[in-house]
Amino acid sequence: MPERSVGSRPRRGDDADVRELPFTADALLAPMEGVTDPAFRTVMLALHEPRHLGGSTTEFVRVVDHAVPRHILRDALGPVLSPIPVGLQLMGNDAAALAASAARVEETGARFIDLNFGCPAKGTLAGCAGAALLKDPAALEKLVAAVRAAANRLPVCAKIRAGFEHARDVEVLARAAEAGGADLLTVHCRTRAEGYSDTVDWTRIARAVAAVHIPVCGNGGVLLHTDIARMRAETGCRYVMIGRAALANPWIFSGHKATRREAFAFVERYMAVMQERSAVARQHYSGRIKQILSYLHADFLPQEERALLLHEGDIENLAGLIAAAARG
Ligand SMILES: Cc1cc2nc3c(=O)[nH]c(=O)nc-3n(C[C@H](O)[C@H](O)[C@H](O)COP(=O)(O)O)c2cc1C
Helix, strand or coil: CCCCCCCCCCCCCCCCCCCCCCCCCCEEECCCCCCCCHHHHHHHHHCCCCCCCCEEEEEEEECCCCCCCHHHHHHHHCCCCCCCCEEEEEECCCHHHHHHHHCCCHHHCCCEEEEEECCCCHHHHHCCCHHHHHHCHHHHHHHHHHHHHHCCCCCEEEEEECCCCCCCCHHHHHHHHHHHCCCEEEEECCCCCCCCCCCCCCHHHHHHHHHCCCCEEEECCCCCHHHHHHHHHHHCCCEEEECHHHHHCCCCCCCCCCCHHHHHHHHHHHHHHHHHHCCCCHHHHHHHHHHHHHHCCCCCCCHHHHHHHHHCCCHHHHHHHHHHHHCC
16 A cells, blocks of 8 residues: 655544545546546646646446446546546445445556545436435445445545535535545535536635545636635645636646637547547537537637537538637
8 A cells, every 4th residue: 555655644543544646736627527528638638747737537437236347437537648647436325336346446547536426417316326425424424435445556535515405514524525534525615506606615615624634625616727726725725626617728727828729729639539539429529529619718719609610510510610710
């Protein structure tokens, strides 16, 4: 078991084995289902030096009542091409199935396991997974413990929201994740009830930081490169996770001021990687591409032009328009 150097991180207890987190920088790319697929991550990770983008996570892999087949885990991760570490996210509420799946993650090349306790989708909640676990900290703790015990050498991260209906118990949730043995706690500061609202309250992240000894990753509402340092300063969190703002501006991690041509070259490259790998059926390319275009910052893509691209029904025409923009 790799031991962290003394003093670099508070220990849970004398007999707690501490697993080194693999991140290469403070800013991490958030998992986003339907967006951060292997092709997208390949392009995003290639764009950055490890000192700017510290890690990323797969889209969630749903775990029901048995170990997820190895090929599904491998497909979720995709090829490992970058020194920037990628974690595999699991979501479920069956401890045995989560543990059996976690035991298979290391062989995929993923560098950590992430547990999803934040998904607000109706289907997920009906299955009592994702954010539903925020209502039951004891169950959350047991799931983290089961995965931790099965994870071999991999660190285990727990990603929570600040609460289900309210954020009054964020400390309780944070401590449950820590007691279960999480090596990192990610706090998306919105509650399940708040969905993806524009307003965020970072004091909830600060409260989680104060409640636990393990490192905390703050998440929610980071819009600018300068917000990375601001969130760390205001909350005391060790890491900062960025979701939609990284889709609006893929260079948010480094602060590089990209041009419109660079932004379109990014989209073009994403399309090319999807095609090379036949990762997504050709009829779905345009959906994926349009999703990225819909998030792209207005500095790169003004409103009228965006509407034009989003209405383009022919994939070849769309590819042509993107290629033309990438060449200026
Ligand atoms: C389209 C989309 C898909 C998401 N999928 C996941 C997911 O698979 N797993 C997860 O833990 N969070 C998921 N999230 C939540 C994000 O990881 C992140 O917590 C959230 O977007 C808040 O960060 P932001 O304000 O920087 O966008 C998703 C968010 C979006 C917008």
